[in-house]
Amino acid sequence: MTANYMFCLALSLGIVSSVFAGGDALETLRAKIDEGVRILDDPELASMDRRAEKEEKLWRLSEELYDYPVMSRLVLGSYWDELTPHQQVEFFDAFTGFLRSVYVPRLLERYSGQRIHYDRQQILSPSKAVVEAYVFWNARKIPFSVHMIRRQAGWKIYDISIMGISAIKNYRAQFRWLLLSGTLDQLIARLNAKSIPAS
Numbered sequence: 001m002t003a004n005y006m007f008c009l010a011l012s013l014g015i016v017s018s019v020f021a022g023g024d025a026l027e028t029l030r031a032k033i034d035e036g037v038r039i040l041d042d043p044e045l046a047s048m049d050r051r052a053e054k055e056e057k058l059w060r061l062s063e064e065l066y067d068y069p070v071m072s073r074l075v076l077g078s079y080w081d082e083l084t085p086h087q088q089v090e091f092f093d094a095f096t097g098f099l100r101s102v103y104v105p106r107l108l109e110r111y112s113g114q115r116i117h118y119d120r121q122q123i124l125s126p127s128k129a130v131v132e133a134y135v136f137w138n139a140r141k142i143p144f145s146v147h148m149i150r151r152q153a154g155w156k157i158y159d160i161s162i163m164g165i166s167a168i169k170n171y172r173a174q175f176r177w178l179l180l181s182g183t184l185d186q187l188i189a190r191l192n193a194k195s196i197p198a199s
Contacts, residue, residue, distance in 0.1 A: 025129035025148045026121050028155040032065045040111060055104045062104075067149060067156035068096050074158065075171040079179055087184060094191040102198045119143075126150065 036058065039045065045054040072092045073080045083091065119132040131146040147159040159168040174196065178187050190196050 025123070025150075025155040026118070026131060029065070029131065029146070029148070029157075032061060036061055040107075051108070054108065058104050058107065059100050065157055067151065067158045068092070068099075070149065070156075070158045071168065072096070074168045075175055077172050077176065079176070079184075083184065090188055091184065091191075094188040098191040098194060098196060101194055106198075129155065 039057045072095050116133050116135045122130045127150040129148045134141050134143045144162040148155045149158050
């Protein structure tokens with residue numbers, strides 16, 4: 001499941017081929033993805049000497065597309081409200097740092113021109129939409145859903161589900177178990193040490 005999530009989370013970094021034109025959520029997704037494709041395929045960024053620069057460009061792009069503050073709150077569930085503002089910032093920094101250090105390098109290591117295709121877009125409300133899509137990887141068709149929310153700055157991703165399994169819920173289950181058996185400081189330490197299994 002880890003590798004599958006890696007490819008689908010890489011959606012924000014630009015490996016897509018659209019099969020239809022949709023509403024605002026899809027258009028936002030498409031614009032950011034087109035930018036990501038240019039970064040991934042840029043020959044001037046292909047050398048190892050510019051690897052760090054390429055990773056940084058991809059991460060900054062993902063920050064424009066993913067709602068990391070909402071994701072940080074959702075993965076902790078009810079525990080989030082028990083944290084002080086300082087603890088919330090600490091967790092946010094640790095969680096986003098973990099995502100950056102895990103998913104961006106994996107994308108660069110495994111990306112070889114895979115393309116993600118859309119099936120359809122569902123507008124659930126004026127502020128929420130779901131894009132159904134799939135990717136072919138290792139000769140397997142892997143369907144997934146991109147959950148998006150409208151913010152003042154535009155549409156952003158807050159979750160991705162693969163075959164009905166939510167990345168947010170997966171992390172929430174892991175973190176709940178760790179918090180039941182330990183402390184927030186220990187969870188943050190594990191995130192900073194990158195010792196949490198990636199969804």
